[in-house]
Amino acid sequence: MKYNTVLLNQYWTDIYFHLRYNHHDKISHQAVRILQLIEKRDSIGVGEVAENLEVSHNTASEHIKRLIEKGWVLKERSSHDERKVHLRLTKEGEKVLHRNSSLDEVKLKQILESLPIEDAENIFQSLQLLSECARR
Amino acid sequence: MKYNTVLLNQYWTDIYFHLRYNHHDKISHQAVRILQLIEKRDSIGVGEVAENLEVSHNTASEHIKRLIEKGWVLKERSSHDERKVHLRLTKEGEKVLHRNSSLDEVKLKQILESLPIEDAENIFQSLQLLSECARR
DNA sequence: AGATTATATCTTATAGTACGATATAAATTC
DNA sequence: GAATTTATATCGTACTATAAGATATAATCT
Numbered sequence: 242m243k244y245n246t247v248l249l250n251q252y253w254t255d256i257y258f259h260l261r262y263n264h265h266d267k268i269s270h271q272a273v274r275i276l277q278l279i280e281k282r283d284s285i286g287v288g289e290v291a292e293n294l295e296v297s298h299n300t301a302s303e304h305i306k307r308l309i310e311k312g313w314v315l316k317e318r319s320s321h322d323e324r325k326v327h328l329r330l331t332k333e334g335e336k337v338l339h340r341n342s343s344l345d346e347v348k349l350k351q352i353l354e355s356l357p358i359e360d361a362e363n364i365f366q367s368l369q370l371l372s373e374c375a376r377r
Numbered sequence: 378m379k380y381n382t383v384l385l386n387q388y389w390t391d392i393y394f395h396l397r398y399n400h401h402d403k404i405s406h407q408a409v410r411i412l413q414l415i416e417k418r419d420s421i422g423v424g425e426v427a428e429n430l431e432v433s434h435n436t437a438s439e440h441i442k443r444l445i446e447k448g449w450v451l452k453e454r455s456s457h458d459e460r461k462v463h464l465r466l467t468k469e470g471e472k473v474l475h476r477n478s479s480l481d482e483v484k485l486k487q488i489l490e491s492l493p494i495e496d497a498e499n500i501f502q503s504l505q506l507l508s509e510c511a512r513r
Numbered sequence: 514a515g516a517t518t519a520t521a522t523c524t525t526a527t528a529g530t531a532c533g534a535t536a537t538a539a540a541t542t543c
Numbered sequence: 544g545a546a547t548t549t550a551t552a553t554c555g556t557a558c559t560a561t562a563a564g565a566t567a568t569a570a571t572c573t
Contacts, residue, residue, distance in 0.1 A: 244489040246482040249501060252508035254478050258417050259511035265431070269529090269560060270406045281394050287520055295401070300562050302521055307560085324519040324570045342390050346382040352510040353380040360506060365385060367503035370496060372388035374488040375395035405529055405560085423551055436531050438552055443529080460539045460550040 260348045264340040271296075275304055276313060276338040279328045286326045313337055396484045400476040407432075407440055412449060412474040415464045422462045449473055 271294065278293055279285055291301035305328065308314040313334030319325035330338065353361045407430065414429055415421055427437035441464065444450040449470030455461035466474065489497045 244486055244497060244501070246480075246485045246489070249485065249504060250475075250479040250482065252504040253480055254413070255417070255508040256504065256511045257478070258413060259508075259513075267530090267559095268406065270404065270409070271561070273406070277390070277394060281391070288518090296561085297563055298520070299522080299564080302519095303562085304560090306521085322519085322571070326520070339386075342393070343386040344382075344389055346386065348511075349382045349385065350380055352507065353382070355510070356506070360503075361380060363499055364503040364507055365380075367496075367500040368385060368388040368392065370492070371488065371500055372391040372395075374491070375392050375484075377395075403528090403561090407530070424549090432530085433532055434551070435533080435553080438550095439531085440529090442552085458540070458550085462551070 257344070260344040260352075262340045262343070262345045266337055266340060268337065268341060271304055272308060272313075273338070273341050275301075275308060276330060276334055277342060279314065279330055280335070280338055284327050286328065290328070308334070393480070396480040396488075398476045398479070398481045402473055402476060404473065404477055408444060408449075409474070409477050411437075411440055411444060412466060412470055413478060415450065415466055416471070416474055420463050422464065426464070444470070 274294060275290055278290060282289070287301050287305060288298055290305065291298045294301065294304075296304075305314060305316070309316060313331055315329050315331055317327045317329070319327055353364070356364075410430060411426055414426060418425070423437050423441060424434055426441065427434045430437065430440075432440075441450060441452070445452060449467055451465050451467055453463045453465070455463055489500070492500075
């Protein structure tokens with residue numbers, strides 16, 4: 242069977258375009274990427290951020306400094322190896338990331354509640370399955 | 378019935394985090410937003426871009442100038458009203474936007490082909506339905 | 514003690530973001 | 544047809560983001 246990934250992507254981008262948050266955060270491209278990385282990874286340091294964004298370690302260090310100044314990220318030194326840093330999001334950082342990458346929960350709920358239960362459950366199960374495959 | 382939109386968003390962001398493109402485009406936050414807006418709207422001018430991004434018209438005009446310089450956007454004057462501008466994406470602009478908002482079609486295809494046909498079809502139909510609801 | 518690793522800071526350079534003021538040119542109103 | 548409105552463009556200015564090389568520091572490993 243041939244799958245129409247082009248059409249699937251059209252659905253995907255339409256959903257995000259129409260259901261995303263209308264926020265007023267002043268946030269840069271790299272800032273969102275770093276926040277995402279920190280949230281999705283169990284434990285991550287400055288070097289791994291640099292590697293992932295494909296920028297130099299000093300650039301990554303500067304980015305993180307700015308995110309800490311904004312109150313979105315916390316830095317902790319590893320107890321085993323005091324050179325290493327563990328990054329994690331603050332509550333505010335989680336909120337900012339949510340507004341910049343998730344679907345608006347009010348809009349989402351309205352749609353789900355307007356659908357027949359089996360359709361809503363299908364959406365839920367489909368995304369669950371796809372996310373599990375995506376994580377390998 | 379209560380829907381767990383928080384969990385659904387976790388699936389959503391996991392999917393995008395793991396299946397997005399690893400691109401090397403140097404692109405800013407606002408540039409992606411404007412490209413998306415131009416692609417999703419039938420016809421859009423400078424003023425509407427400004428309104429949508431909630432920036433002043435001169436700022437929007439500057440953004441668009443830069444996108445034109447990069448070869449991602451084309452500007453055409455309306456034939457009915459020569460003051461108005463119609464913006465549209467170039468082929469290259471479409472590609473850049475795709476790499477910055479869509480799911481990697483190779484990764485997506487691999488996953489869909491690894492699933493039972495009814496699961497893949499369910500994913501397809503679920504996203505189709507959700508996108509239709511999102512567009513109203 | 515010396516090498517390596519992980520991160521931070523300083524300097525410099527370029528691009529992105531934003532807006533007020535002003536300009537232009539087409540369309541509309543009086 | 545002169546005055547006004549509308550849509551967009553440009554100029555000047557200011558501040559932030561992005562990036563990397565050079566250098567520094569401090570912990571850990573050999």
